[in-house]
Amino acid sequence: MELQVHTKDRTYPIIIERNALSKAKEYIGTDRVFLISDDGVPEKWRESLKAQFPDAVMHVIPQGEGSKCFAVYQDVLAHMLELHLSRKDTVVALGGGVVGDLAGFCAATYMRGIRYVNIPSTMLSMVDSSIGGKTAIDFQGIKNCVGAFWQPSLVIVDPEVLSTLSPRLLHEGMAEAVKMGMTHDPKLFELFEQDNYMDHLDEIIERSLKVKQGVVERDEREGGERKLLNFGHTYGHAYESYHELNRYLHGECVAMGMMTVVQEPELKARLKNVLERLELPLECECDKEEICRLVQNDKKADHGTVTIVQVNELGHGFTEEWDNAMVRKGIGL
Ligand SMILES: NC(=O)c1ccc[n+]([C@@H]2O[C@H](COP(=O)([O-])OP(=O)(O)OC[C@H]3O[C@@H](n4cnc5c(N)ncnc54)[C@H](O)[C@@H]3O)[C@@H](O)[C@H]2O)c1
Ligand SMILES: [Zn+2]
Known part of the structure; x- marks a missing residue:
């Protein structure tokens, strides 16, 4: 192809x-x-x-x-x-x-x-x-x-x-594919809900690349839509820098970051199920106050709010501005 x-x-x-x-x-x-x-x-x-x-x-x-x-x-x-x-x-x-x-x-x-x-x-x-x-x-x-x-x-x-590739590296890469399914492509996400997602490996790769291709073509320099691919990354980056000793891989932090922001109960349950299948971590062991500080220092923080990519309906990512209270609430403070 x-x-x-x-x-x-x-x-x-x-x-x-x-x-x-x-x-x-x-x-x-x-x-x-x-x-x-x-x-x-x-x-x-x-x-x-x-x-x-x-x-x-x-x-x-x-x-x-x-x-x-x-x-x-x-x-x-x-x-x-x-x-x-x-x-x-x-x-x-x-x-x-x-x-x-x-x-x-x-x-x-x-x-x-x-x-x-x-x-x-x-x-x-x-x-x-x-x-x-x-x-x-x-x-x-x-x-x-x-x-x-x-x-x-x-x-x-x-x-x-x-x-x-080791299963751990395979799965952390798949976290990015799950992310693209969440923000852009319900069918891609659903492939992970099937019994043997490994039978669909090629299709997972193709569909992910199509999502990324479309986004890059529409927004080459990250002025708008490309930001949606930061889904899971705002908290994810905070988890990544908190654990400097590389306890978690990037994709694992993205998995935990997605779990942190998604609120809609049914979608959150589906996401949890998929991440569990991929043996990805759901929650980060960390000092939550420190994570909030790191989230607010993230380069996407502007005018006291942080741009968060959110998904309420499978395949439809959008951005919203979270103030300090929302950033704290997101992580359960
Ligand atoms: N340019 C971008 O848009 C973009 C997007 C996301 C991430 N990144 C960058 O990508 C990097 C992470 O990439 P990565 O996760 O591929 O890590 P990596 O390149 O470090 O590879 C992980 C490990 O797998 C080994 N490896 C590679 N291919 C293998 C194979 N076929 N079989 C067995 N082992 C293999 C590598 O030697 C390495 O030890 C980060 O530096 C990150 O900043 C860039
Ligand atoms: Zn990433």
Whole structure:
């Protein structure tokens, strides 16, 4: 299956196909590539890509968020320069959101921008971070604080690659798909309510990508509708920064964040049921006062209120402004 994403800068395809990784070269259509991956991406996937480009170099960064930093960014750029990469060359990222964000930012800034192909290899990156054009590294403890909007010229999604992902990482990525079902696509949400949602993995990915594609096309730079994809993220980010020791993964915090804001009883029960099936946490162990402070410091807080994405009816996300009392009430204070 192929989706076309239309953005201001370019139109690009997303290929969604089992075993597409083994045909990546056909889709990419050039030999002049610089491959980037991380050492947590199983070797068999890295080898599958590398074997198709015998003359290309693969730059392998250490796995983990820590690689989204200036030092690694600089290493990659230095390597690209050393190889005399030009604007005719293509950066190809194989990995999760960390590799995608870093490689995308390198592509966006090297020689004022070169072609970039993303091959996401985690559930989260397949359904969420691989499209939309946001690229970034972290700086001075602030996530994604140095970055650029840079659209890929091609995204290759091969669901087969998920076979090596741990259940925990698979499920946390699915939290983002549940989110998109909640805000935009009831059928996507209902797939998770079926007995064996894993039989619908490809459809889950396709539907999530369609939601994200539609939102990105309508609102490339997050002026309006794209904010709806922050559903679960306002409290989610607070839970994430509260537990600095990475006790919870991002998608797990989004799951708890969704549970915190949804009020409508029937919908909340359905959401709870789906998150339980995915073995995602429902409630965060934390100091609630501190969470309120963090929520109000969130970058979406403005004029003393916080913009919260809410869902009362499946598939219809909307934003509302919560004042201090509502932020406290949301978390049960
Ligand atoms: N650009 C965006 O729009 C956007 C959106 C959401 C998140 N993000 C970013 O994405 C990052 C998180 O991405 P992530 O959740 O994919 O994490 P990740 O990239 O850190 O990957 C998680 C782990 O899985 C390993 N891995 C990757 N593919 C694998 C596979 N097929 N089998 C087994 N292991 C595999 C990785 O080596 C890593 O250790 C964060 O930095 C976040 O800021 C960006
Ligand atoms: Zn998210």
